[in-house]
Each structure stands twice: as C-alpha cells, then as structure tokens.
Amino acid sequence: MTAAEAAIRTTGLTKEFGRQKAVDGLDLEVPRGAIFGFLGPNGSGKTTTIRMILGLASATRGDIALLGEPMPSALRSVLPRVGALVEGPAFYPFLSGAANLRRLDAADPPSSSRTRSARVTAALDRVGLRHAAGKKVTAYSLGMKQRLGIANALLAPRDLLVLDEPTNGLDPQGTREVRTLIRSLAEEGTTVFVSSHLLTEIEQLCTHVAVMSAGRLVAQGTLDELREVGRSEVRVETPDTAEAVEVLGRLGLVPVAGASGVTAELDGKLLPERVTAALVEAGVRVRGIAVEHQTLEERFVALTGEGFDVAG
Amino acid sequence: MSRAEPVAAPPARAFALLGSELSVLFRRRRTWAMLAALALVPILVGIAVRIRSSSNGPAFLAAISDNGLFVSFTGLTVSIPLFLPLTIGVVAGDTIAGEASLGTLRYLLVAPTGRVRLLLVKYAGAAVFALAAPLVVLLAGVGIGALLFPIGPVTLLSGNTVGIDGFAVRALLLAAYVAVSLLGLSAIGLFVSTLTTVPVGAMAATIVLAAAAQILDTLPQLDWLHPWLFSHYWFGFADLLRDPIAWDSFGQNALLQLGYIAFFGGLAYGRFATKDILS
Numbered sequence: 001m002t003a004a005e006a007a008i009r010t011t012g013l014t015k016e017f018g019r020q021k022a023v024d025g026l027d028l029e030v031p032r033g034a035i036f037g038f039l040g041p042n043g044s045g046k047t048t049t050i051r052m053i054l055g056l057a058s059a060t061r062g063d064i065a066l067l068g069e070p071m072p073s074a075l076r077s078v079l080p081r082v083g084a085l086v087e088g089p090a091f092y093p094f095l096s097g098a099a100n101l102r103r104l105d106a107a108d109p110p111s112s113s114r115t116r117s118a119r120v121t122a123a124l125d126r127v128g129l130r131h132a133a134g135k136k137v138t139a140y141s142l143g144m145k146q147r148l149g150i151a152n153a154l155l156a157p158r159d160l161l162v163l164d165e166p167t168n169g170l171d172p173q174g175t176r177e178v179r180t181l182i183r184s185l186a187e188e189g190t191t192v193f194v195s196s197h198l199l200t201e202i203e204q205l206c207t208h209v210a211v212m213s214a215g216r217l218v219a220q221g222t223l224d225e226l227r228e229v230g231r232s233e234v235r236v237e238t239p240d241t242a243e244a245v246e247v248l249g250r251l252g253l254v255p256v257a258g259a260s261g262v263t264a265e266l267d268g269k270l271l272p273e274r275v276t277a278a279l280v281e282a283g284v285r286v287r288g289i290a291v292e293h294q295t296l297e298e299r300f301v302a303l304t305g306e307g308f309d310v311a312g
Numbered sequence: 313m314s315r316a317e318p319v320a321a322p323p324a325r326a327f328a329l330l331g332s333e334l335s336v337l338f339r340r341r342r343t344w345a346m347l348a349a350l351a352l353v354p355i356l357v358g359i360a361v362r363i364r365s366s367s368n369g370p371a372f373l374a375a376i377s378d379n380g381l382f383v384s385f386t387g388l389t390v391s392i393p394l395f396l397p398l399t400i401g402v403v404a405g406d407t408i409a410g411e412a413s414l415g416t417l418r419y420l421l422v423a424p425t426g427r428v429r430l431l432l433v434k435y436a437g438a439a440v441f442a443l444a445a446p447l448v449v450l451l452a453g454v455g456i457g458a459l460l461f462p463i464g465p466v467t468l469l470s471g472n473t474v475g476i477d478g479f480a481v482r483a484l485l486l487a488a489y490v491a492v493s494l495l496g497l498s499a500i501g502l503f504v505s506t507l508t509t510v511p512v513g514a515m516a517a518t519i520v521l522a523a524a525a526q527i528l529d530t531l532p533q534l535d536w537l538h539p540w541l542f543s544h545y546w547f548g549f550a551d552l553l554r555d556p557i558a559w560d561s562f563g564q565n566a567l568l569q570l571g572y573i574a575f576f577g578g579l580a581y582g583r584f585a586t587k588d589i590l591s
C-alpha cells in the first residue's frame with residue numbers, strides 16, 4: 001500500500017507531555033474506504049493522536065500523512081476535505097444550533113456562502129435535529145449536542161471523517177442512527193476513522209481496527225485478522241468424553257472434559273475440519289462441534305490488560 | 313465525493329469569518345450589556361447635572377446646563393480611565409481564551425481557519441468594538457443632553473463656535489481618537505488571551521495592565537517612561553476641539569498604538585502560531 005492510498009498514515013508518531021509519553025512511536029495506517037475503529041482504554045492516547053493528525057497539537061517526533069499529504073504543512077488544503085469531532089462537541093451556547101453551524105462553516109475558507117444555508121439544513125436533517133435548529137445550544141441535551149457535533153463534521157462532502165467517540169451520550173435510536181449514517185457515508189466512499197470504547201459498536205461497524213494501550217499501538221488490522229490472532233476454542237458435544245479427550249490429545253491440543261463434552265483451545269494452525277475428521281475416524285459420537293472465537297472484548301482485554309486503573 | 317482543490321479564497325469568502333465574528337460578538341448579551349453600561353455613563357452625568365444645576369458647580373457643569381451637547385464630551389472623558397478599558401479588557405481578553413474555554417477553538421482551527429487569519433479576525437472584532445464603545449457613549453450623551461438641556465452651537469476650546477454639523481464632525485473625530493487609543497490595549501488583550509484557556513484571567517490581566525499604565529503615567533519619577541505608556545495620550549483629544557484642528561497628538565497617539573499593535577501582535581502570533589490546542 002502506497003502513502004497515497006492511505007487516508008491516514010503515521011510513522012513513529014510520538015507526543016510527550018513533559019516526561020510522559022502520551023503517544024509513543026505510533027505507526028498507524030488507515031486504508032481509504034475503511035471504517036477504522038480506534039480502540040483503547042481511557043488515557044491511552046486516542047484523542048492526543050487525533051489532535052496531532054488534525055494539526056491541533058504538534059508531534060514531538062514522527063510524521064503524519066493525511067489523505068496523502070503531509071501534516072501539518074498541508075493543513076490548509078487537506079482539512080477542508082476532513083470532517084472532525086474531537087473530544088466531544090463544542091459550541092457557542094448563546095447561539096442556535098443552525099447559527100453555530102453557519103459560524104463554523106464560515107470558518108472553512110473554500111466553503112461557499114451561497115450554499116451555506118442549504119448545507120446547514122441538510123446536515124441538521126441528517127442527524128435528526130431539524131426541529132431543534134432554531135433552539136439555543138444551551139437548551140440542547142447532551143445527545144443533541146453530540147448530534148450537532150456530527151452535523152458539523154458533515155457540513156461539506158468529506159473524503160475523511162475523524163470521529164472521536166461519536167456515540168457518546170446518544171440514546172439507542174441515536175446510536176443506531178449514527179451507525180447507519182457512518183455506513184452510508186462509507187458506501188459513498190468516505191473513509192471513517194472512529195474512536196470508541198463501545199466494542200460491540202466497533203464490532204458491528206468497522207472493517208479495520210487498531211488498539212492502543214498506554215500510548216502504544218498493540219494491534220492493527222482488519223477486524224477478522226484481529227479476531228483470528230486471538231484465541232479460539234473448539235467445543236465438542238459428545239457422550240464419549242474419554243475417547244474425545246484422547247483424540248484431541250493426539251492432535252496436540254490440551255482438552256478439558258466437561259459434563260456434556262470436551263473443550264480445547266485451538267492454536268491458529270489446526271483447522272476445525274481436521275478435528276472433526278479425526279474424531280469421526282476414531283468412532284467418537286459427535287453430536288455437535290463448534291469453534292468459538294474470542295469476542296473483541298476478550299481480545300481487547302487480553303491486549304490492554306485487565307487492570308481498571310488508568311495508566312498515567 | 314472529493315471536491316475541487318481549494319484555491320485561494322476569494323475576498324467575499326475571506327471576509328465571511330469576519331462577518332461571522334462580528335455577528336457573534338454583537339449577538340452576545342454580554343456585549344450589549346457592556347454597551348448599555350457605557351451608555352449609562354453620560355446619562356448619569358446628564359441627570360446629575362440636571363438635578364444640581366441650580367447650585368454652583370465646576371465650570372463644565374455650567375457648560376453642560378448651557379448646552380446639552382457637552383454631556384457627550386463629559387461622558388466620554390469620564391469613561392476613558394476606567395469604563396472603556398474595562399469593556400475592552402473583556403472583549404480583547406476573551407478573543408482566543410474564550411474560544412479555547414468553549415472548545416470552539418479546535419473546531420475553528422480544523423474547519424480550517426488559519427491561525428494567523430483567526431488572530432487577525434479576532435483583533436478586527438475587538439477593534440470594531442473599540443470604535444463602537446466611544447460612539448455609544450457619545451450618542452447616548454447627545455441624546456440625554458438634548459432631552460434635558462437646551463442645545464445649540466458649540467464653542468470650541470479655541471473660542472470659535474461651530475454649528476451642530478461641525479459638532480458632529482468633532483464628535484466623530486473624538487470617537488475615532490478614543491478608538492485608536494484603545495487599539496494598543498486591545499493588542500495586549502489579544503496576546504494575553506493566547507496565553508490561557510481561562511478567559512476571565514485574560515480579561516482581568518488586561519484590565520489590571522490598563523490601570524497600572526495609568527498609575528505609572530502619574531509618577532513623576534518615571535517621566536522617561538511616560539511617552540511609551542499606551543495610556544499616555546488617552547486624554548490628548550483636546551486638540552481636536554480647536555480650530556484649526558491640531559493633529560499632533562492624534563498622530564503621536566496613532567504611532568504609539570501602532571507600535572503596541574506590532575509588538576503585541578507579534579507576540580500573540582509567536583505564541584499562537586505553534587501552540588498546542590489541548591482544550
């Protein structure tokens with residue numbers, strides 16, 4: 001994959017706050033057209049990474065290419081093609097939702113004032129805020145502000161959307177709407193880079209995933225790759241537990257006998273069909289066999305540790 | 313769904329942000345409250361003079377009761393040391409720090425507003441307010457003066473008399489003088505505002521500096537410093553009330569304020585151009 005093909009590519013990206021490395025040697029590669037999930041526990045450096053990618057904070061070391069152009073030097077030509085939600089929405093509380101969007105749209109130099117009203121209305125429509133367009137943002141609920149933040153990212157056609165926890169504070173309908181919205185944007189060709197804590201969310205939505213832990217990237221790839229690297233387990237339902245244990249043992253597995261069958265951890269190379277064949281060959285009465293991949297959540301915890309305390 | 317490569321923004325678009333800035337500034341209730349408070353200064357002066365006009369007061373009181381138009385000049389003079397710097401401190405101190413504390417700064421910058429453009433637009437907004445503030449004082453003064461007292465041709469400091477239209481020209485010149493006087497302070501406020509994400513802190517610091525400069529200007533031991541203080545020519549507008557107009561103090565004042573704009577504008581740029589926006 002060449003640099004021009006990646007929507008976001010960082011090499012050795014590092015950000016130090018004093019002696020703390022908030023982001024440490026990050027090599028991120030977000031392919032064009034992907035819905036890229038950016039995972040990590042609190043304080044692992046997701047928002048800091050996003051700030052550097054968008055030119056808000058400077059990198060201590062390392063390089064960033066955004067839509068194939070170097071950041072922050074190409075900021076003026078690249079950022080109009082990028083919509084962003086960074087660390088929650090932020091608006092002028094004394095202005096209405098629509099007035100806030102008009103203000104931020106006026107700050108985007110290539111955006112045309114002739115189409116402004118129409119684009120603002122369309123963006124508000126897209127996030128379901130049409131009826132609250134004239135309401136002052138002070139009077140917005142948390143989820144309404146979040147929706148307005150997403151609307152701001154959608155004010156113009158974008159090649160890339162960078163969304164930092166877009167579903168934070170949204171009701172279930174809102175969450176689902178945002179998921180649908182992201183999918184439809186991706187179908188139109190927009191690359192979506194989305195950070196989240198909600199693993200089920202990411203699992204349902206994303207094509208690619210990267211996992212941060214304490215400033216470092218601990219995994220990156222397609223969702224399937226990430227899951228496959230993780231442990232998977234074969235569960236054999238059979239009355240002949242003793243025989244099954246023996247067969248699986250011969251295949252090099254470490255089986256555990258249960259009441260109604262046997263389970264064993266599969267290593268990556270052994271295919272489930274070979275297990276089935278060996279069992280049948282040995283005359284084990286197989287009533288059911290299933291391979292269970294680790295859930296993303298289990299994989300996530302395995303990668304980033306069990307501890308609840310924030311690395312600081 | 314990519315769009316055409318952005319070319320240099322045509323002028324209409326370059327001014328879109330300035331228009332938006334002014335509309336945000338003048339749609340805030342806070343801005344109107346400050347302008348209303350400023351308008352109250354000449355109104356109170358007028359009422360006070362009206363109430364005690366029978367007794368013998370200082371000369372300017374007598375001048376006011378003879379000609380209501382003087383209320384505007386008096387109101388402006390009274391506002392210069394404290395009320396005007398106070399409101400300028402609020403507006404200029406809020407420029408960057410206010411956006412940072414709301415979090416809108418990061419959205420303006422990723423829109424993307426260039427950092428230099430944002431500084432220029434913010435400063436222009438503060439400058440417009442610096443002009444609006446003395447204008448409001450003068451207009452309120454004329455209004456209340458006309459209401460409470462007789463008005464007529466104005467006798468200038470040089471002894472000549474000008475009619476209402478002549479007075480209007482002088483009043484506008486005076487507003488311009490005061491606005492220019494406040495530009496240096498606005499630049500200081502802009503710089504202080506880039507240092508913090510707490511707008512109240514930037515406002516307070518700016519106001520304190522305005523007070524400190526005026527105090528230093530009264531200390532005879534520091535007379536070498538006086539011509540360099542941004543407040544030094546704040547009361548130098550009397551020359552505009554002579555015929556012919558003497559432009560010396562206007563020019564000196566403008567030059568000094570330009571120096572402050574260049575210096576603190578440069579500092580603000582140096583600070584803001586590379587600052588990490590972490591709010």
Ligand SMILES: Nc1ncnc2c1ncn2[C@@H]1O[C@H](COP(=O)(O)OP(=O)(O)OP(=O)(O)O)[C@@H](O)[C@H]1O
Pocket residue numbers: 017022040041042043044045046047048049311312590
């Ligand atoms: N302005 C700052 N000064 C010093 N340290 C900071 C600053 N901002 C962030 N950090 C540190 O950088 C690290 C990463 O923070 P960051 O906000 O990027 O985390 P995050 O992954 O976005 O977390 P969350 O999931 O809670 O949003 C944290 O340890 C944090 O303490």
Ligand SMILES: [Mg+2]
Pocket residue numbers: 046047048087164
């Ligand atoms: Mg974060």
